[in-house]
Amino acid sequence: MLKGSWELRDTARGALEKTLAAVRRRASRRTDICDHLETLFVECLALRPALIVELGSGDGESTFVLERVAKLWDAPLVSVDIEDRAEVGSYFRRRFVRMDDIAFAAQFPAWCAAQGLPAAIDILFVDTSHLYEHTGAEIASWFPYLSPRCKVVFHDTNLQEVFTRKDGSVGRGWDNERGVIRAIEDWFGVSFDETKDFVMEKNGWLIRHWRHCNGLMIMDRYF
């Protein structure tokens, strides 16, 4: 656990380096998200989150990273999936909720109160249906619970039938008709070229995008 300030003591530094090595080992397996696992880890770690919410646990790639960030800061991780994905994680403060994420959002404040958790999300990770209407509903349902200084991560912002990883290998995706990126465009009122890496500022958010491996968007609210 990284306690106190960013002046890392030897044990904390050792834990961080060991965890980063574990993330890199996990990322060496070619998946649809492998290129982003280290970025996800480093980005989320730096925020020092008090609550992380993951929408879409799937096979546990993002869970692997997020629960390690949570563990290093002794923070709870709430993982939501419509299927039973309880077993993909191992962190004792991970609470798995099997439910449609829109339905769960309506219950979130009451659920948090019952669990003794703050209903203020520092990191929101979104990787579910990749459909336009559903992603729009996720933004509308979950963004009200974001804490003032927060980070939102969307995977599959550049989902296509064939995707390329940084090492040049390819994998199979599907055409979601720009579902995820279109919903984010609607929310910001801008157009993105998700086939490119880019950095942009909009409405008090720093927006960064990585095009490869199905696309990753990280948005930091800094106002």
Ligand SMILES: C[S@@+](CC[C@H](N)C(=O)[O-])C[C@H]1O[C@@H](n2cnc3c(N)ncnc32)[C@H](O)[C@@H]1O
């Ligand atoms: C692409 S997978 C997630 C992959 C995972 N993030 C990873 O890194 O391994 C998408 C997941 O979203 C879940 N899902 C789809 N629609 C959902 C919904 N409406 N509410 C909650 N989970 C949903 C699916 O059951 C599936 O497990």
